[in-house]
Amino acid sequence: MELTVNLGPDTYPIYIENGILPQTGSYIRKFFTGKKIMIISDDHVFPLYGKTVLDSLKDYECHSLVLPHGEPTKSFQTLPQIYSAMLDARLTRSDLVIALGGGVIGDLAGFAASSFLRGVRLVQIPTSLLAQVDSSVGGKVAVDLPQGKNLVGAFFHPKAVIIDPDVLNTLPQHFISDGMGEVIKYGCIKDKALFDTLVRHTSFEDLKPELTRIIARCVDIKRIVVEHDQFDTGERMLLNFGHTLAHTIEQYYNYERESHGEAVGIGMYQITRLAEEKGLTTTGCADAIKKALDIYWLPDHCDLPMSSLTDAIALDKKNLNNHLNLVLLHTIGDSYVRPDSLAFFDGAGQI
Template sequence: MNEIHIEVPQERTDYTIKIEKGLLHSVGEELVDMTRSKRVAIVTDKTVHHHYGETVETQLKQSGFAVHSIILKPGEQTKTFASMPGIYSELILAGITRSDVIIALGGGVVGDIAGFVAATFLRGIDFVQIPTSLLAQVDSSVGGKVGVDLPEGKNLAGAFYHPKRVLIDPDVLGTLSDHYFSDGMAEVIKYGCIKDTAFFDKLTQMDSRQKVMADIENVIDTCCRIKQEMVQQDEKDKGIRMLLNFGHTLGHAIEAYYNYQSITHGHAVAIGMVTLTEIAESKELTVKGTADKIRKCLSGHSLPHSLNDPDAYDDILPYIQKDKKQLNNQLHIVTLNKMGEAVTHQTDVGFFDQLKIGGQIT
């Protein structure tokens, strides 16, 4: 038998996250500092383009870039394989090459699909994240997870492909609706739950959008630093990075069941965090009273903590079997020993049986 061993040196990954009010007006300068290319494709959606497309295009053109904007329909329903051929075609028509840059200007949906396009078009070209939703600023724009949804579940097709830079301008949150601001707060609260009790307590006291915005740069910075620590230790999400999925196993199942329409991501994760913690308390995996603390914090930020139709869980739970956090035929869920101390717990879908019709969390 002939045997050949191939060893490819791994490429070092490093990039900067910049958090600064007004940063959107320096996009051109940031790209000049990052690339020698003079051609950029902006992937955005109709809503974000209406608010910020002209500003970003103008900044880039003033810095000497040729700019082509690809404007998608807003919403999670856009984040599918069906959207990708059209984006590829526009990139080809715009003359985008492997030395050029894609900018993801938008929320989590735009960042995920634009990043996946960047990872796969011409086998990979540079991209920059400019997140415009709170959820994207504190979570999805950082860490290199990109991808699309499948009918069977969320983010089931994708890659780990890091941006070359993340530019966060908190001022853009001013055009975010209250619903989507609270949607992002679910991810912010998650960071406190899994890693930082003092931060969680601070968020409980910040019981309004106005109070959060008064300290928004520090709020975003805290979240990004927690994620930075976990991503640096576990890029491929098979160890400590899995703690970032607290509330997501059930949350993603809820989103998929409702076809990513009536319940948005942060609201589903909020329900997932409380419901999972209630079950964990009943199994003596979590200190009693932890779910009540989460419930109080969520309520202060206009987030739900239970499903309006609990009978739907009989149909929701099968989606968990398709969860991407299945490893070695086991489901890895994230529970809290206590507030600020998260762990992964190996189990199976039976963990959630108390949610079935006739079941009861005791």
């Protein structure tokens, strides 16, 4: 399957197909006529899939940089190591960077590519469910600061995204659940039929025969939203459903307890619960989200007092001109952006 993100000069294809990874080189040859490629990956992914990708790129001079896995790697302090590797490889603006990994590598390698020599071409090959359905598409690249997640970043679109659902077979259950947090999000904000499909199943294994189609649907939703709002000033904010709380939960625990998808699950449920109490969301939506989270082994609470998170929320990128743009649901499949303030969370107690 091929989808196209239509963004004028930044238009790019997304290829989604089981078993596509060994064909990486043939897809890259469609647009890349340079000589050098640098693969940036991590120490979990590269031993599994690095050779497969390298074998498909024998026509090129290839270099690789393997970084430690995990969110702490996605920091400003990692960038000098990446830039040094690019300089050692004598990478130029006519060359190519491949981000081979999950969301951390996609964001980090993408930001390095966007800033090295003011921009080196990029291909995203996401190897986690979360990255396949969400972070690899849309051109957002970033690194974290101690004060918050993704606070230094850029809009930098790849030249292509290559998605092979077969690579998910090597993922531990924890990372499958992590990705399902974002899949549930897409059903919540834009597609009740997708949400109903997710809750109709009893487990991820039960859902697996439909997985490639579900990945494609999530990617297509994001494609449409990004085409309408490339720079995150309007409709694209809907993709942040659950993230206002999620990012602060992740940061509170120094990215060492809840994974991103787990934190998004908590954020979606808790903000919907609060919105229902205020009459801003149809009653029953929070319970529906909780049911979906339970099916895919995702938490709905983190046992933190809301007061512990409000300082970080104040620094959130969605907090513009002292107004917090909250993403809420009218009902499942129908979302909206509500300008509000930190007062929304007053009296929230423990979440």
